[in-house]
Amino acid sequence: MNKAWLIAALTLSACAHDERVAAAAQPALDWRRVATPADRERLSRWRIAFVEGLAQARASGHVAEIAREGKLLEPDAGIADPRPPAGDYRCRVIKLGAKGAGELAYVTYPAFDCRIADEGGISSFRKLTGSQRPIGMILDGAQKTVFVGTLVLGDEKRAIDYGRDADRDMIGAVESLGDGRWRLILPYPRYESLMDVIELVPVGKTGS
Secondary structure, three states: HHHHHHHHHHHHHOOOOOOOOOOOOOOOHHHHHOOOHHHHHHHOHHHHHHHHHHHHHHHHHOOOHHHHHHHHHHHOEOOOOOOOEEEEEEEEEEEOOOOOOOOEEEEOOEEEHHHHHHOOOOOEEEEEOOOOEEEEEEEEOOOOEEEEEEEEOOOOOOOOOOOOOOOOEEEEEEOOOOOOEEEEEOOOOOOOOEEEEEEEEEEOOOOO
């Protein structure tokens, strides 16, 4: 079944040096058939998470930093197509909003290493470095290009199967910014923030 194949592909991509998964014969996957009901609902509230996260960040004194990011942090600036091509990327993570008291409402990290690979008709995404590393598949939908995956932590070598642990499940939208950059927006991640925005800049290109 499609969902079982995706889970196997996630696990293989987490540990394989050759990024290709034997998926050429697999039919196109609709993300709605793969995502859990909780994740489908979470993605439906992406704009609420984005706006609330920005409001908290601005209230915490980060108006200038947000303005400098331009359309990267504008909720409606993303374009669904085209899907980012396979290759190596520099990925910069910005966390908006705080889940609990005492947590920061705006955090930005230096760029990490990420990779998008062609898995035979669909794409995989994984963050290669850092203590929190999303890994999963980029799937097409009628209106959005959707990331479905799991979170690898610390020195873990393998990804947990998607759907096995709700605290590790991730869902988001992959959007073009129209200038050779993309972003992955992850609403309501389980840890720390209300919205994670990952800027994707191909290696060799200057970011924002």
